[in-house]
Amino acid sequence: MKEIIKIENLNKTYDTGAIQVHALRGINLTIHEGEYVAIMGQSGSGKSTLMNILGCMDRQFSGTYELDGISIAQQSENQLSAIRNQKIGFVFQAFQLIPRTSALKNVEIPMIYAGMKADARKAKAAALLEKVGLGQRIHHMPNELSGGQKQRVAIARALANDPAIILADEPTGNLDTKASYEIMEFFTNLNKEGATVVVVTHEEEIAAYTDRIIRFQDGQIISDKKVVKGSC
Amino acid sequence: MLIFENIRLALSSIRANKMRSFLTMLGMIIGISSVIAIVSLGDTMRSVVANEYKNVGLGLAYMYINPPDDTYGDNTYFTTADAEKLKEAMGDDLAYVGFNQSLRKDMTVGRRTKTLYVSGLAENPTAMKNLKIIYGRMLSDKDFQEKRHHIVLQKETAEGFFGDANAVGKTVKVKLNEDQEEFLVVGVYENQDSALMKALQGGSMEFAYIPESLMVTEDSYNWSLYFVVSDVNQMDSMKSRVTAYMARMKNLQPEYIVMSSASEEMGMIDSMLGSLSAVVGAIAAISLVVGGIGIMNIMLVSVTERTREIGIRKALGARTRDILTQFLIEAAMISAAGGLIGTILGISVVAIGGMLFGITTVVKPQVIVIAVAFSAMVGLGFGLYPARKAAKADPVIALRYE
Numbered sequence: 001m002k003e004i005i006k007i008e009n010l011n012k013t014y015d016t017g018a019i020q021v022h023a024l025r026g027i028n029l030t031i032h033e034g035e036y037v038a039i040m041g042q043s044g045s046g047k048s049t050l051m052n053i054l055g056c057m058d059r060q061f062s063g064t065y066e067l068d069g070i071s072i073a074q075q076s077e078n079q080l081s082a083i084r085n086q087k088i089g090f091v092f093q094a095f096q097l098i099p100r101t102s103a104l105k106n107v108e109i110p111m112i113y114a115g116m117k118a119d120a121r122k123a124k125a126a127a128l129l130e131k132v133g134l135g136q137r138i139h140h141m142p143n144e145l146s147g148g149q150k151q152r153v154a155i156a157r158a159l160a161n162d163p164a165i166i167l168a169d170e171p172t173g174n175l176d177t178k179a180s181y182e183i184m185e186f187f188t189n190l191n192k193e194g195a196t197v198v199v200v201t202h203e204e205e206i207a208a209y210t211d212r213i214i215r216f217q218d219g220q221i222i223s224d225k226k227v228v229k230g231s232c
Numbered sequence: 233m234l235i236f237e238n239i240r241l242a243l244s245s246i247r248a249n250k251m252r253s254f255l256t257m258l259g260m261i262i263g264i265s266s267v268i269a270i271v272s273l274g275d276t277m278r279s280v281v282a283n284e285y286k287n288v289g290l291g292l293a294y295m296y297i298n299p300p301d302d303t304y305g306d307n308t309y310f311t312t313a314d315a316e317k318l319k320e321a322m323g324d325d326l327a328y329v330g331f332n333q334s335l336r337k338d339m340t341v342g343r344r345t346k347t348l349y350v351s352g353l354a355e356n357p358t359a360m361k362n363l364k365i366i367y368g369r370m371l372s373d374k375d376f377q378e379k380r381h382h383i384v385l386q387k388e389t390a391e392g393f394f395g396d397a398n399a400v401g402k403t404v405k406v407k408l409n410e411d412q413e414e415f416l417v418v419g420v421y422e423n424q425d426s427a428l429m430k431a432l433q434g435g436s437m438e439f440a441y442i443p444e445s446l447m448v449t450e451d452s453y454n455w456s457l458y459f460v461v462s463d464v465n466q467m468d469s470m471k472s473r474v475t476a477y478m479a480r481m482k483n484l485q486p487e488y489i490v491m492s493s494a495s496e497e498m499g500m501i502d503s504m505l506g507s508l509s510a511v512v513g514a515i516a517a518i519s520l521v522v523g524g525i526g527i528m529n530i531m532l533v534s535v536t537e538r539t540r541e542i543g544i545r546k547a548l549g550a551r552t553r554d555i556l557t558q559f560l561i562e563a564a565m566i567s568a569a570g571g572l573i574g575t576i577l578g579i580s581v582v583a584i585g586g587m588l589f590g591i592t593t594v595v596k597p598q599v600i601v602i603a604v605a606f607s608a609m610v611g612l613g614f615g616l617y618p619a620r621k622a623a624k625a626d627p628v629i630a631l632r633y634e
Contacts, residue, residue: 081546098545
């Protein structure tokens with residue numbers, strides 16, 4: 001299988017002046033195409049720091065990180081923007097939809113920055129919203145949608161440029177149980193269709209949807225196990 | 233990113249904060265409209281002056297003698313004989329020679345007396361004063377030569393005394409010297425000065441015209457002598473010819489004869505009005521800078537408010553220059569919209585003012601182009617700092633911004 005993420009000896013230190021915080025200590029991690037991975041850990045364990053690096057929003061680290069064969073540390077600011085745009089689909093805990101902007105327009109944003117023609121991206125955005133079950137609500141504003149619906153708009157947006165990987169940072173953190181399960185089932189289906197999905201969470205029930213659980217503590221990986229699916 | 237997308241984004245952001253956008257624009261609106269109004273007022277005044285001189289005739293010039301060390305004598309004044317000689321010597325090259333006497337005099341009809349200006353006109357009077365005669369006729373050369381007591385009244389004067397503009401054939405009494413002299417009204421004219429020109433001249437002055445031979449006698453000494461050249465293009469050569477002739481006749485050095493023409497005067501007034509409106513316009517332009525600071529202020533607020541939006545856009549692939557363009561275009565659009573509204577307001581103010589004064593106003597297109605271009609530049613200039621601030625935002629931090 002193709003390696004989507006390949007991390008070797010990754011270290012990250014926050015220098016706050018008075019004290020140095022060693023957020024990540026010598027991480028080695030490989031995620032292959034088509035995997036469904038959960039990254040777990042308490043807050044402060046370094047999983048958010050890892051997520052920012054995986055998402056190419058932070059390249060102040062030592063060690064190597066290759067995303068889909070591209071060495072991230074050597075990329076310029078503009079190249080990183082293009083990589084985020086083309087290779088990564090983000091889903092955030094706080095949804096991060098742009099306010100006063102319709103669901104359709106929100107889904108269009110990554111395609112606008114990709115330079116897609118207006119007609120093509122409108123059609124694709126509508127199709128993606130249809131796929132996440134919001135075909136009737138494409139012109140709704142974010143404040144007119146429930147939490148689960150907002151997160152589905154965010155997933156549609158994450159899929160806009162057919163990314164190599166979907167990075168979901170606590171995607172169910174702001175949702176009730178029922179909506180949480182719906183979203184996770186959605187990720188499961190995407191994975192079955194072939195998408196590579198990485199979910200950061202601190203909830204065991206959420207992690208249980210995935211095939212592989214990586215546990216973090218004090219900036220280090222303490223376990224990396226395949227999930228043995230029960231007969232449920 | 234496409235410029236069209238940015239314009240659409242800017243429009244929706246301006247719409248989302250209508251009141252704030254309007255107040256921000258207000259600075260530009262006031263600045264641009266006052267610059268346009270002031271500069272157009274200056275241009276209008278210049279065109280009014282130019283028109284006025286067109287009526288008077290740019291062929292008009294006058295001379296006076298400025299002797300060295302103030303040694304005034306018989307040869308430093310002009311007499312009617314001098315005027316006659318000059319006319320004969322120059323022949324058809326001069327259309328008019330006269331003293332341009334204009335004095336405040338009392339005019340009486342029956343028991344009513346009114347003070348007005350009585351002006352003298354010499355031979356070929358239309359070359360000097362092209363009056364619009366509505367009843368009767370203009371003064372004639374014979375009126376001048378035979379010193380007839382004929383008079384041409386202004387329409388308002390005729391109406392005031394006789395209740396009717398057509399006063400031809402009526403008589404008025406004018407106290408030219410010690411005694412009242414009777415004059416026969418031969419014509420009535422209509423004043424064609426613009427309302428602005430009348431205002432500049434200090435209210436409604438009425439003028440009546442009589443043969444100058446009645447006002448300037450053979451034994452009077454006059455400070456200045458006026459003439460009108462037949463061909464305006466020959467003004468310069470005529471000035472030197474007249475100067476040379478007068479110097480010879482008066483036995484004076486030519487440099488003691490001071491000559492001034494209407495076109496010179498007009499040029500002076502024109503450049504004075506031009507620099508005046510430039511200075512006042514520049515002062516008004518300061519308000520544009522104030523407007524620009526208003527835009528910068530509100531853009532900084534907007535960037536702070538939309539930190540999260542900037543973070544989202546960056547996470548989704550916006551490059552630094554995409555964010556920069558987005559906020560720059562927003563600032564330029566607020567500014568240009570303010571400039572456009574200001575332009576319309578400024579032109580309206582000028583047009584309404586022109587209608588009130590009954591004058592044709594002048595709004596030069598280049599003034600509008602400069603004003604709008606300047607306002608967009610102010611927007612870009614003052615929008616640059618907030619836009620750079622937005623563009624430099626770190627997406628990790630911006631996404632966490634509450």
